[in-house]
Amino acid sequence: MAISESTNPEERRGGTRIQMQILGSFMTDAIGATACEICDLAPGGVRLSATRQPSQDDRIGLNIPALGRFVGKVAWVDGNEFGVQFTASAGARALANELSTRRSLERMNITLRKDGQAPTLTLSRENGESSEVTLQKLTVEGASFTADTLPEVDETVTICDMPATVMKVVNDRFAVRFHPPREAALD
Known part of the structure; x- marks a missing residue:
């Protein structure tokens, strides 16, 4: 960067x-x-x-x-x-x-599990459907997950009250880019 x-x-x-x-x-x-x-x-x-x-x-x-x-x-x-x-x-x-x-x-209010297992989170879609996803990798700008039900590329989803856009879907994994925090949008 x-x-x-x-x-x-x-x-x-x-x-x-x-x-x-x-x-x-x-x-x-x-x-x-x-x-x-x-x-x-x-x-x-x-x-x-x-x-x-x-x-x-x-x-x-x-x-x-x-x-x-x-x-x-x-x-x-x-x-x-x-x-x-x-x-x-x-x-x-x-x-x-x-x-x-x-x-x-912190922003997503996620506590890592002591047993080393990846946390399971709730993904909400714009159509009202919800599903469980498993966090694989997290950065300040995005994250990747595994899931049984996958969202579509370019779909807007919400994970732990954080809106994101689906950037990539491959096999049972997908990656999102988080939208900027609301506080930053008001500056």
């Missing part, structure tokens, strides 16, 4: 981000260690706030206690905020993906 080069901060975001307020620190060649606040995080980048800002295109090292170290490039600077596009570390991307998945689980 890349942070676009738009001049509008709202358009620079690459994918859905998890809002947060975590303290960390960053370092560039020109600026020593500087405290910062992590404002939001996505698999491809992060938005930070700090009293001192790096320059656009600077290489940056970012340390977020309890999450790890990230390496990236400053994609934009606007006032006391700036965006960083991750440039290395598959581990950092995996961690950001894990955080995104956990956020999706």
